[in-house]
Amino acid sequence: MYSFTNQFSGPTLRQRVGMINSQPSGPWAWWRYALWIVLMGGMILACQHKVREQVHIPGQALSKKTLAATSPTRALVVELEDKKTWYRHLALFQTKIGTEVVRSQPIILQLKDDRFLLPDDYKYESAIYIDGQEASVEALEKLSPEFVSELFIMHQWENMAYADNQAKPYQILIQTSPSPVVFNVYRKQFFTLLQAAALSKHPLGETFSFNMNQLLEATFFHNKNALVERTKDEHLRIYDEYKTTVEVFINNLPVTPADVKTVHVREVARLYTKERPYYEWFRADSPSPRFELHIETTPKRAKRDSSYYVFSPFYTGDF
Template sequence: MYSFTNRFSGPSLRERVLMMNSHRSGSSVWWRYGIWVLLMGAMAFACRHKQSRSEQVLNPTTLPATNPTRGLVVDLEDKQTWYRHMALFNNKFGTEVVVGKPVILQLKENRFVLPEDYKYSSAVYINGKEAPVDALQKLSPDYVSELFVIHQWENFAEADQEAKPYQIMIQTSSQRIPNNDRREQFFSLLRAAAISQNPLGETRSFNMNQLLEATFFHNKNALVERTKNEHLSLYDEYAKSVDVFINNLPATPADVKTIHVREVARLYAKERPYLEWLRPDNPLSRFVLNIHTSPKRAKRDSTYYVFSPFYTGDF
């Protein structure tokens, strides 16, 4: 017969019961709670400090107001209804550039110009003081140290209805500003905006009916027009600045004239970004035209195809 030892009758069980029934001193309990509270408070403070530093990094209003122009920018951005639509400024990392559409400020003959469409909706400030729009023409980019175009968010209940939606703020220098790649690209964009409505590039697609409508209304975004014999022809102003492709194969402007308008399956008209065509070294053509054709359409008649209201030829 085997005897088994009962582990629950040993001194370890009695010691545990005595420990459970013993009265703990109040100080031994409260100092642990105190340490726990201190640790939680320290963690909360650290997280809050980290969050505030992150907000400073991400928030554009942390721009130091080191000149009158920056002071105006910070004041507007603090309202939370304005943002930097375009900007050229300096930070600890170098020259910073912000670009947005549309490019409302232009450079013509090295002078700033504001298009007619934006004169009424823009306010101009030079060195922190409001100035007439015509004052822009007296400025040279070589003496502009910082430039901001601040735009108000649309459809905001808190928006300032009396303020003009575009605020152009320019800080000048008495000395010529050293040029660099970012400044050159920014001012090249403004020069391109004086030439093109889409300096950042644009691609449009037309099927046959859309092309008929575009040529009927002389919409030059298609790059081509319909001739009297119902064929296509490049607009004269684009003929020397376009790369032509027909069914993805290189072609010439003369080849475009061989395409009947009803053979067009899809036409792609692309304007390249300004960095590709407005540059001194090996500039590319400003436009690309690619026409996809459907030759079988030449054999169709009106029983196979719906007439377009912009086309009176025989289908």
């Protein structure tokens, strides 16, 4: 009924006795501990990994990623990259393994009627060099792609401590060839991109999203990224210039551009637009529609509903 305890009957004493009577660890146990120590050491070394910046020191061998200054144009590229404030924004050049292409938006150089075109928005912001010599916009526009061996558009990082504020932010560097250059698949894709840039501000593709208030504002200011405009009776209508190049979905169901006219502007819960990348629509064989338009609606909003308010100064209809 009663139990008597003393200082020798606790669990600590029993555990010690059990350890004394247990079998000693065999060789496998020591190998297990050694393996555990090796694994932990490997994890510690892995956590100490550092990213090393490759810097070209004059007189030493070039790293694989450093451009060899084998032409006046390449020499200018290397000079800019050595300043650590410039990067290759757009480029077409040769490496030991073939043709390499660099692409990023905006595409500031265009191609139209087999001639280069520099948009007005970038004429003041760009310096042009042909074969290492500064050139004019007129000289650039006389060049033909088949006589361009390499092309670099360098862009200076903004707001960097060592940025050259006196330099124009874009440097267009072109190396020409005395004879026509054979077009491989990469050169074709590169110059096709420049052709598409003459037609689109977003040749690599872009998406936009609007809620109802944002759509009211977009239609008020005729923001064509929405692909639609507002009619006098407060319904939507696709811009005429997009009717033949857009694929339309209302509540995830495919419809015709004419069906968009049935949507009242305050029915719109969400509107999404997408411009597909140029290689899907700027092609001769089976091109896809250039744009997608997705409209999600809330039909109850079409009726007067005092519980819903439009927080937009761009709507004058009756709610």
